[in-house]
Amino acid sequence: MRAYRRLLADVVVHWPRLLAAGLCAGVLAATTAGYAWLVKYWLDDALIAGNLTMLVLISLAIPAVALVKSVSSYGESYLLRHVGNSIVCVLRERLYGHLLALPVGYYATQRIGGLMSRFTNDINVIQSLVTVGFIDLMQHGLTLVVLLGYVFYLNWKLALLAVIVLPVSYILLVRVLHRLKRLSTVMQEQLAGLTAMLQESLVGLRVIKAFAKEEFAREEFRQQNARVFTAYMRLVRLMEFVPPVIEVAGALGFALVVWYGGRQVLIDKAMSPGELFSFLVACGLLYGPVKRLSTVGSQLQPVMAAADRIFAILDQPTEMQMDRGRIELTRVERGIEFERVSFRYEPDSPPALQEVSLRIGAGELVALVGSSGSGKSTIVNLIARFYEPSSGRVLLDGHDLRDVRLTALRRLIGIVSQETILFQDTVRNNIAFGRADLPLEAVIEAAKAAYAHNFITALSRGYDTVIGERGLTLSGGERQRLAIARAFLINPPILILDEATSALDYESEAIVQQALNDLIKGRTTLVVAHRLSTVQQADRILVLEGGRIVEEGAHEPLLRQNGVYRRLYDRQFRDDESESLLGAAPAEESSRHG
Ligand SMILES: Nc1ncnc2c1ncn2[C@@H]1O[C@H](COP(=O)(O)OP(=O)(O)OP(=O)(O)O)[C@@H](O)[C@H]1O
Ligand SMILES: [Mg+2]
Known part of the structure; x- marks a missing residue:
């Protein structure tokens, strides 16, 4: 009725x-x-x-x-x-x-x-x-x-x-x-x-x-x-x-x-x-x-x-409708902070995060490592406020994220993730992404910064090439470079790279990594990566296990601690060696993650 x-x-x-x-x-x-x-x-x-x-x-x-x-x-x-x-x-x-x-x-x-x-x-x-x-x-x-x-x-x-x-x-x-x-x-x-x-x-x-x-x-x-x-x-x-x-x-x-x-x-x-x-x-x-x-x-x-x-x-x-946030943040001055954050996806599921406290200062590059399922993406989800913590607080510049207007928050954040979603549209529109008024020069500049310009100009119709459904006509690395170009254009103060390079072979990774290094400059950045080579340059590395932060520090000291990070690193090193022996054949999913 x-x-x-x-x-x-x-x-x-x-x-x-x-x-x-x-x-x-x-x-x-x-x-x-x-x-x-x-x-x-x-x-x-x-x-x-x-x-x-x-x-x-x-x-x-x-x-x-x-x-x-x-x-x-x-x-x-x-x-x-x-x-x-x-x-x-x-x-x-x-x-x-x-x-x-x-x-x-x-x-x-x-x-x-x-x-x-x-x-x-x-x-x-x-x-x-x-x-x-x-x-x-x-x-x-x-x-x-x-x-x-x-x-x-x-x-x-x-x-x-x-x-x-x-x-x-x-x-x-x-x-x-x-x-x-x-x-x-x-x-x-x-x-x-x-x-x-x-x-x-x-x-x-x-x-x-x-x-x-x-x-x-x-x-x-x-x-x-x-x-x-x-x-x-x-x-x-x-x-x-x-x-x-x-x-x-x-x-x-x-x-x-x-x-x-x-x-x-x-x-x-x-x-x-x-x-x-x-x-x-x-x-x-x-x-x-x-x-x-x-x-x-x-x-x-x-x-x-x-x-x-x-x-x-x-x-x-x-x-x-659920957003109670009223604070309009337009830039980031102090950074992100987790205060004893616990989180469950469902009320009866095991906690994905337990009492996590961390700080990412403004302009700092922090890396997050840990085995599969340890909660890395969950942290990313909480920063973008895709979910809200079950207990504890996530703070941005000292404000509880729940008090920040959602649209304002999302405008501050750029996310490049492993799965790049491209739309069936021209390369240009995929980079500009909803901003049709943007001049082509700006798009090209972003593409150059993302080391994507060369492969784009080699496409049949350059920037006007229409990408097939689900980006079928581009390789993983090319797609990720488009995503990076997108992030360059948005120019967000906070950048989150969730396994942005994990799908790539070493050669493309090197190119994408170069693009990322340029992108990271001057931003508050959180990098999630399986490949430990990509995180060594971070100011600080957080090691996550079972939803808890178990170790924290710079690369060298962490290695010397002989703990979880060392174990991850050694395993990675062995995998890398066997991968190169096999001609960079993709390793088993489980061993790469574990
Ligand atoms: N949407 C969801 N609903 C319920 N549980 C989820 C959801 N997403 C993730 N989880 C669970 O939360 C835990 C943490 O997942 P998360 O995605 O944060 O791991 P991760 O560290 O990013 O792993 P990976 O390295 O494989 O990406 C896992 O046990 C996972 O099964
Ligand atoms: Mg993940």
Whole structure:
């Protein structure tokens, strides 16, 4: 019911068009009843009375009525489709904006394809109603009212007999409609599962192929597809149940009218044959709207289910809504500080960070090392305020991050991470990233600083080359250099490099490292790296293990401590040696991490 009211709120803002459509529908209803009305005069005044002029007049009236009816029908459909389309358009925009504004944590619990399904499948369902359903509702609703008025005006007793079956069948249908909504929800969920599967397979296509798992993927898809099929058929069985019920009920009503109306004409002489015939025609015309309206009733259920699913997302609080921060920081003077920060991703999951305290002074370069899962990326997530600490505080220039306005905070931070996301757009736009007004010279300068200019100019269309989906046409190192160029352009006072070079071979790493060294200058920088060679130049190295900082210091002293850092370093050294022996073949994932 709530979804229904919320959708309605979007509908009523279009009241001028709705009003105009209502007028058209009114004309349409009147002309439909006009047919039945003409029948009475045709039979009584023209045929039975033998009036030829009347016959001609009525014959002329029929196409005239049809013309008016068609024009108003066109007008109504056009107007209502316009309204329906606008509503869906606004809904889509709102949903997209909301998805952008949701916190990162939300996506950890959602399948991307499932969310995409809300955009396609659920919105389509809503669109089908707000266009077709609206038209039916308004047009047939009004026609129904007018025709009912007409038959009651002709003979109310007979009319009562004709419609007595309607409430009975409606009571039957209400129970059906209830179940329909539940089945629709199941159906949309299964469809979302299918979309999610499709999206994940397409993104991971190379993995599927590399492991020769096409058969497995196809089987999984087949099963999910079968579930969609079953859910749909269950829905259909119930949905298609509605028109036959109406049909039988209608026939019963009709039979009553034929019998009792016939007696009224033959025995009681209360009606003329023309009136009875006109009554029957009106009843026949009534049948269409009643049937359509009952279908709209059952169509409404999937729509409400879809609307519920969309509103469920829209009701998720966005980052901005949750942001209580009011401080507008524009630069960094003292740096970042963690005060006994503990953090869990989920209330019942083990802590990812435990009582971590650290300082990164303004302009300082601090490196973070530690084995896989030790919490390095978590620290990055907390600095960017993708998540908030479970206890303790993260401070920027002495302000609790929660008190800093989120947009202001994010503007201060540039993150270059291992996975570079490029968009299907030109190289230039990928570097400028949302700032189309930026002159090409600035983009080129940034690209040069990131050692990317040379490979960009070697591309087929230089800076105007469109990068394929997910950056397929560029190598890992090239993509990372684009990401670095991006960071150069933003020119953020705080820079976070989360394994920015870990995907690279030594040669590209050397180039990217050079670019990074230039980027780091004069900024407050946190470097996360597996490759210890990249962290040796740091002012300070923090060693993380099991969510705690276990060692801290410069490279040499840390080595002499013979602790965790030494162990990481020795392991790394062995790996590097074996890697170079194998011609820089990628080491096993686990050994590189461990
Ligand atoms: N979104 C998440 N939800 C729940 N747990 C998470 C999430 N992200 C990370 N974790 C868990 O938190 C712990 C720390 O993860 P984190 O990503 O910080 O490790 P890391 O040091 O960056 O590791 P790596 O070197 O492999 O990137 C791990 O045990 C991980 O399983
Ligand atoms: Mg990580």
